Amino acid sequence: MTVGAGAGFAGDRVDQAVKLASSGRCDAVVLECLAERTLVQGLEERRSDPDRGYDTRLRRRLAPLLPAAVEHGCAIVSNLGSANPLGAADAVVQLSRELDLGHVRTAVVTGDDILDRVDEVLWDTPLGQGELLGAHVYLGAEVIGQAVAQGADLVLTGRVADASLFVGALAPIVDSNDARAGATVVGHLLECAGQVTGGNYQPPGGNRHVSAQGLAELGYPLATVETDGSAVIWKLRGTGGRIDRLTCTLQLLYEVHDPAAYVTPDVTVDFTDISMDQVDVDRIRVSGAKAVAVPEALKVIGFLRQPGVVTDLEISYTGIGALERARLGGEVLQRRLEPVSEVLRLQTDIVGVDSVLRGASLPLLAEPPEVRLHASAVCADGETALAVEDEVYALTLSGPAGGCGIRCERRDPIEVVSGKIGRQHIDAQLHWVAAGR
Amino acid sequence: MRVGDIAVGRAGDKGPMLDLSIVAVDRAAYEVLHDILTERRVAAAFEGLADGPVVRYAIPKLNALKFVLPEAMPGGVYMSGHAGLHWQKGAISVLMDMELP
Numbered sequence: 036m037t038v039g040a041g042a043g044f045a046g047d048r049v050d051q052a053v054k055l056a057s058s059g060r061c062d063a064v065v066l067e068c069l070a071e072r073t074l075v076q077g078l079e080e081r082r083s084d085p086d087r088g089y090d091t092r093l094r095r096r097l098a099p100l101l102p103a104a105v106e107h108g109c110a111i112v113s114n115l116g117s118a119n120p121l122g123a124a125d126a127v128v129q130l131s132r133e134l135d136l137g138h139v140r141t142a143v144v145t146g147d148d149i150l151d152r153v154d155e156v157l158w159d160t161p162l163g164q165g166e167l168l169g170a171h172v173y174l175g176a177e178v179i180g181q182a183v184a185q186g187a188d189l190v191l192t193g194r195v196a197d198a199s200l201f202v203g204a205l206a207p208i209v210d211s212n213d214a215r216a217g218a219t220v221v222g223h224l225l226e227c228a229g230q231v232t233g234g235n236y237q238p239p240g241g242n243r244h245v246s247a248q249g250l251a252e253l254g255y256p257l258a259t260v261e262t263d264g265s266a267v268i269w270k271l272r273g274t275g276g277r278i279d280r281l282t283c284t285l286q287l288l289y290e291v292h293d294p295a296a297y298v299t300p301d302v303t304v305d306f307t308d309i310s311m312d313q314v315d316v317d318r319i320r321v322s323g324a325k326a327v328a329v330p331e332a333l334k335v336i337g338f339l340r341q342p343g344v345v346t347d348l349e350i351s352y353t354g355i356g357a358l359e360r361a362r363l364g365g366e367v368l369q370r371r372l373e374p375v376s377e378v379l380r381l382q383t384d385i386v387g388v389d390s391v392l393r394g395a396s397l398p399l400l401a402e403p404p405e406v407r408l409h410a411s412a413v414c415a416d417g418e419t420a421l422a423v424e425d426e427v428y429a430l431t432l433s434g435p436a437g438g439c440g441i442r443c444e445r446r447d448p449i450e451v452v453s454g455k456i457g458r459q460h461i462d463a464q465l466h467w468v469a470a471g472r
Numbered sequence: 473m474r475v476g477d478i479a480v481g482r483a484g485d486k487g488p489m490l491d492l493s494i495v496a497v498d499r500a501a502y503e504v505l506h507d508i509l510t511e512r513r514v515a516a517a518f519e520g521l522a523d524g525p526v527v528r529y530a531i532p533k534l535n536a537l538k539f540v541l542p543e544a545m546p547g548g549v550y551m552s553g554h555a556g557l558h559w560q561k562g563a564i565s566v567l568m569d570m571e572l573p
Contacts, residue, residue, distance in 0.1 A: 072557075236480065239476065239478060239480055281495050281497070285481070285493055288534075288538055289491075289493060292486060294538060295529075306534075307533060308533060309534065311534070341551075345553075347556070380553060390554065390555040390559075391563075392562065392563065393520055394519060394520015395521035395566045409555040411554070411555070448551060450548060450550070450551055451547075
């Protein structure tokens with residue numbers, strides 16, 4: 036059975052999924068589109084309109100993909116449902132009518148939203164202050180698998196473990212714990228789409244063999260999976276990027292924490308005995324995943340909206356002495372805002388010098404021709420954020436010479452908290468969307 | 473010679489945890505990195521950026537090492553005061569640019 040990865044995050048490229056579905060080589064295309072931040076946006080949208088809260092890019096993504104998938108008999112599995120999977124299904128009904136596709140057999144998985152059951156959650160650290168915007172359990176592959184086995188054209192979910200989307204899509208060939216472990220590895224290798232085919236990847240020693248054309252036409256990955264859980268990871272001919280032992284191993288280990296115990300709702304997997312064999316150009320055979328256990332408890336993620344506002348600002352300085360003037364500007368901000376008790380935290384640094392790696396940045400070898408002063412402030416309220424923003428703007432007239440190109444962005448301080456809940460408290464459900472609505 | 477000459481790497485996160493992976497180009501490179509990239513040395517390289525301990529996992533069959541910094545990102549990525557979001561993806565260069573003796 037062959038699955039493809041058509042998206043690795045909410046804003047990922049749209050055209051590659053269409054290419055995979057149109058190739059006629061895929062039994063299913065999986066679109067992983069739901070990050071923590073995206074889910075918070077969905078929750079906020081759902082709060083202002085109960086019909087919304089599903090992925091805002093649903094139409095943009097599915098309008099080109101659905102016709103291709105229906106034509107080639109390729110199922111689609113996706114967490115585009117975000118905070119409102121049933122609402123997403125309604126949007127698909129509307130879209131397939133507009134596209135004149137006939138009835139798209141659409142299944143919806145619910146049960147991840149457990150805000151009404153947070154008393155059953157054992158949080159990793161006690162919840163501090165802040166308003167709990169939502170709590171979601173990471174569901175596994177089981178219900179997705181039922182939908183796929185019953186012939187779904189499209190399965191829409193909310194919060195599901197990313198790898199489980201793939202395990203669900205592969206359900207017809209997954210019937211042992213080791214096969215489940217193998218399918219989980221496939222899911223983990225594919226869930227970030229282009230990251231396993233040469234995206235976000237620097238070859239050893241430099242970028243000599245990386246081209247803009249290759250990255251612009253980066254092929255998204257497919258996996259042909261056997262019943263024993265082994266698989267070949269590959270990409271369509273003529274696409275950019277690469278698949279080799281290094282790209283696959285790097286993605287295998289990405290964000291797994293303990294490689295001997297990669298925990299998913301379906302199975303805990305030991306990665307340490309996995310083999311990666313190059314069987315052809317851009318083809319890696321992966322085998323040796325071991326099922327360790329099936330976890331008793333499921334992971335929960337919660338979003339705590341902290342009081343206040345974060346404002347993030349930048350201002351440029353140019354020419355000889357740019358860095359010195361930018362640092363001076365930062366010091367002026369610190370002096371101006373130090374007496375304001377409603378500014379709870381103010382950090383300043385220099386984009387181009389130390390804004391990402393702070394004290395671990397490489398030493399500066401030459402004077403940069405231009406830099407940006409960056410300031411980030413956690414403020415008690417919006418009025419205070421405005422005061423901070425105005426202080427940055429005031430640097431243009433009352434600060435060091437030549438401040439320009441100011442950009443400002445506000446965001447809510449949202450703390451992501453995690454915990455566990457016993458399986459017995461979770462009720463994942465399958466819904467079929469009625470035809471002819 | 474730097475780590476990035478004989479290995480590839482990628483950074484990610486999970487809640488407050490910074491999660492770094494490196495894969496050596498071959499067994500000899502792995503042995504070198506295994507000896508040099510101790511938890512203590514990696515923690516020292518991250519001084520001024522990320523606080524707290526470093527936990528290392530070795531995966532010899534894959535010529536790979538993982539470094540997890542459980543307290544590197546208090547409150548998770550969205551509480552960070554760095555410029556823009558998801559700064560942690562760039563943290564891999566701290567490892568890749570470490571000089572090898």
